[in-house]
Amino acid sequence: MLRRAIVSAALFASVLAPGSAAAADTGLDRFYDQALDWKPCGTADLDDAGAQCADVTVPLDYADPQGRTITVTISRLAATDPARRRGIMLSNPGGPGGPGLNMQLAFRPDYSPDVLAQYDLIGMDPRGVGRSTPITCRWPVAGLRSAGADAADYAESVATQADLAQRCRDTTGAALPYFNTRNTARDMDVIRAALGEQRISYLGGSYGTYLGAVFIQMFPERSDRMVLDSAVDPRRYGDAMLRDMGPANESALDAWADWTAERDGEYRLGTDRGRVRAAVTTLIERAHRQPIRIGAHQVDDEVLPALLFDLVANPKTYGVLAAHLRQLTDAADGLPVPPSPELDEALNGRLAGQPDDAQTWAIMCNDVPAPRDPLGYWNAIEASRSTLPVFGPFVHNIRPCAFWADPIETPTDVHNASPALILQATGDPRTVYESGLALHRAMPGSRLITVPDQRIHGVFGTVPCATAATNTYLADGVLPERDFTCETN
Known part of the structure; x- marks a missing residue:
């Protein structure tokens, strides 16, 4: 009960402005107010594109902000028109466990000039992944396997x-339970504050839609223009989703x-x-x-x-x-x-x-x-x-x-009327169409764009109709008046 109260206090503080009294009381102010050291990313594609990278320091356990810290690595492609700059757009490519430093670079050709003018595009390796204090379980085989014949x-x-x-318990130890989606959402809020922003926009695909929905649920006041592509049903995330x-x-x-x-x-x-x-x-x-x-x-x-x-x-x-x-x-x-x-x-x-x-x-x-x-x-x-x-x-x-040991927190119950744009193909073999419908029901303030008769996982940048609608929403901030279906050949 005491631990739950501490977590609740930390979460309440995290939706307040950086440096506020509440943030200071929970020890989170040093994370919100940190200065980032921007450097070349060290990879040819990002460096050639003019991106910069930085390590953001976050608590391993948000209920113990004075304890161990880890780092989350982010990349930034600056808005092309500083005079029109609106803010930042974070991203996640899916997984979970997918590294995302390069995601915005991959999608940059699909963004409209208006979107590129307005946003710093922020890629991120989530906690435990890639360059962000990675989990290293040293598995000798892949985990996703068939049961065989008998x-x-x-x-x-x-x-x-x-x-x-x-092996994960042996190699990661007591830190293992803290590499979870709710803490990644909290990390996103620290990134927001460290970049001096009041809100974030976001493009997430596959598992990234679950992360985005969790962020919206936890930090509605900090959510701006949110795009969820090929959506996970939050109530079936995990074993049922598979x-x-x-x-x-x-x-x-x-x-x-x-x-x-x-x-x-x-x-x-x-x-x-x-x-x-x-x-x-x-x-x-x-x-x-x-x-x-x-x-x-x-x-x-x-x-x-x-x-x-x-x-x-x-x-x-x-x-x-x-x-x-x-x-x-x-x-x-x-x-x-x-x-x-x-x-x-x-x-x-x-x-x-x-x-x-x-x-x-x-x-x-x-x-x-x-x-x-x-x-x-x-x-x-x-x-x-x-x-x-x-x-x-x-x-x-x-x-x-x-x-596995039981999770240290209850899974997030996504139910809110926050605005968001959901993109879903009817033939998606990874996040099935019904999961997009379910997320839309859980977020009645959202709009759903359906792509019929397409066996694709990942709509933005693939279906012109949905890509155009996404760019319009990100640029203007106005959701479609109603759900609609894209015409496809």
């Missing part, structure tokens, strides 16, 4: 996920199979959807019986669905996926097939643990609790096999969060 495979999954969770991806990705696999069947002369995987899908499921079965050796890698039925998941979500990568499966099929047939550079990189990411993978799970597990009982996951896996033959065992598999 109970023995699943038992291996249970042991693997328990081991991954323990399960929701199953049907959408199975449907995306159908679309990929149709595309591949039309190119059977190139990929030789089948002349219609049924044959292509049969080639996929047969390859997964073969990988279960005998892992496929290709180059330095061995690909089993826990890894192969993850490769499919990575690439089936975007029509632009259909050819890459088809080429990967052709190579793996040839390797399974015993042909001496070296992996292409793209497949080698993908397998390195899936078969060897990557820093951002552990960071993803650490943040999500610290945000919301997950079911603990391994039997419950197994029952869901078995029940899903008939309707989701490829992705059921993948999205229902047990994950590190089942072996």
Whole structure:
């Protein structure tokens, strides 16, 4: 109870002006009033674009601001017209665990001249990620894996996920629980104050919509023009959100199979959807019986669905996926097939643990609790096999969060009438369309732009109609009068 009261006091102080008496009382004034040391970013793309970077000091634990501090690294691309400058626009590319220093640079060609004139574009590596006091769990394998074909495979999954969770506890220690979304939202408010601003505008994609919604809920007075692209349903964030991806990705696999069947002369995987899908499921079965050796890698039925998941979500990568499966099929047939550079990189990411993978799970597990009982996951896996033959065992598999300590804070209940613009594609295989509708209901002051008949995750910069509406809102501050649907070809 005492700890909760301290946190509440710190949060109340954080929505007041920097240097106020309330902020001083909780010890947060030194964070709000800090002077930033801007330097070259040290990466060619940002430095060539004229960006600068700085480290922002924040408390590890906002309930103990006199305790340990960490740093959050940000980048800044200055507004092109100082006379018209309105303020700052922060961003987050998703994840959780996605580094974001370069996000605004990537989107800069999609912003209108009016937007570029008005905003300093702020990229950010969230706490625990990239250059911002990173979580380093030293995972030997990736955390997102399929359960495999049988109970023995699943038992291996249970042991693997328990081991991954323990590695995070061993390497990060007592600091681990504080790398969560609510603290990242508090960090954003410190960034706002350190930059001398009263409010922030924001563009977040995927998980970045959850972070943005949490910030709006916690700091409504500090939220300005907020864009949430490919939205997460805050009430299903975590384990339920992953399960929701199953049907959408199975449907995306159908679309990929149709595309591949039309190119059977190139990929030789089948002349219609049924044959292509049969080639996929047969390859997964073969990988279960005998892992496929290709180059330095061995690909089993826990890894192969993850490769499919990575690439089936975007029509632009259909050819890459088809080429990967052709190579793996040839390797399974015993042909001496070296992996292409793209497949080698993908397998390195899936078969060897990557820093951002552990960071993803650490943040999500610290945000919301997950079911603990391994039997419950197994029952869901078995029940899903008939309707989701490829992705059921993948999205229902047990994950590190089942072996994680309970979050130190209650998940944020998003329910407010703050203005925001939500962009959502009906065929999104990552954050399904229903999740955008749910966030819109939780934020009735928002407007929803629907993109029909598109299997895309990430609307801004991809769909001209939605990109134009976003730029209008960011430049003028006026939301559309009503929700609307973009016309697409």
